[in-house]
Amino acid sequence: MTIEAGQHVRHRSRLEWGIGKVEGSNGESVFVRFGDQLKTIKISFAEEFLEAVTAVELEALKPVARAGPAVGRTPQCPECGRALFRGADGEWRACSHCA
Ligand SMILES: [Zn+2]
Numbered sequence: 001m002t003i004e005a006g007q008h009v010r011h012r013s014r015l016e017w018g019i020g021k022v023e024g025s026n027g028e029s030v031f032v033r034f035g036d037q038l039k040t041i042k043i044s045f046a047e048e049f050l051e052a053v054t055a056v057e058l059e060a061l062k063p064v065a066r067a068g069p070a071v072g073r074t075p076q077c078p079e080c081g082r083a084l085f086r087g088a089d090g091e092w093r094a095c096s097h098c099a
Pocket of ligand 1 (some may be wrong): 077081097098099
């Protein structure tokens with residue numbers, strides 16, 4: 001395969017590295033970031049061992065928490081705006097700061 005910067009790849013014999021992103025090349029080696037590790041891989045090895053990760057595959061691997069924290073809305077105290085909490089009985093408790 002042709003290695004291009006910005007491409008997502010995995011290493012066939014180093015699957016534990018997970019998915020890497022090609023950061024660039026100096027004509028002799030390519031630089032691929034796997035997590036917080038920047039690996040330098042000779043182009044001849046890269047072409048043999050790196051495998052492209054498709055956009056579909058990448059999407060499927062994304063953490064589910066992507067939606068962000070605003071999904072389930074928590075009631076807030078009308079006085080101070082702090083989030084309210086449910087008590088052991090399941091009822092929303094009065095604000096501990098203002099009550
Ligand atoms: Zn309050």
